[in-house]
Amino acid sequence: MLITVTRSGGFTGVDKVRKIDTSARRDAAEWEGLARRVLPSVADGFQYRITVDDQVLDLAESGLTGDQRDLIRAVLGEEA
Structure with a gap:
């Protein structure tokens, strides 16, 4: 493993x-x-990359904050 x-x-x-x-x-x-313990435990969950200007944030669906979830839904045009 690497x-x-x-x-x-x-x-x-x-x-x-x-x-x-x-x-x-x-x-x-x-x-x-x-x-293995630090990897997301939801194998079929979504992964997100949010980029704001030159800042990049990689996130697993299972660890999203409310604000992150709201931003993702708004940008992707999905219902809350």
């Missing part, structure tokens, strides 16, 4: 990207279990 985490923003605006390849690790089961 796990990648990207951190962006902050004061300096420097992205930090780290990758962990679990295939040759003794603790692979722990890494893979942790990675």
Whole structure:
């Protein structure tokens, strides 16, 4: 399993990207279990990307706030 985490923003605006390849690790089961637990549990749920000017937000349907849901519905032209 290849796990990648990207951190962006902050004061300096420097992205930090780290990758962990679990295939040759003794603790692979722990890494893979942790990675699976953080993924959305709704396999057939929608994923959204909201872009406002140069800011991008990737979201799973299961974690939307009320305002995010309202914006998505308004932009997509769907009933509330």
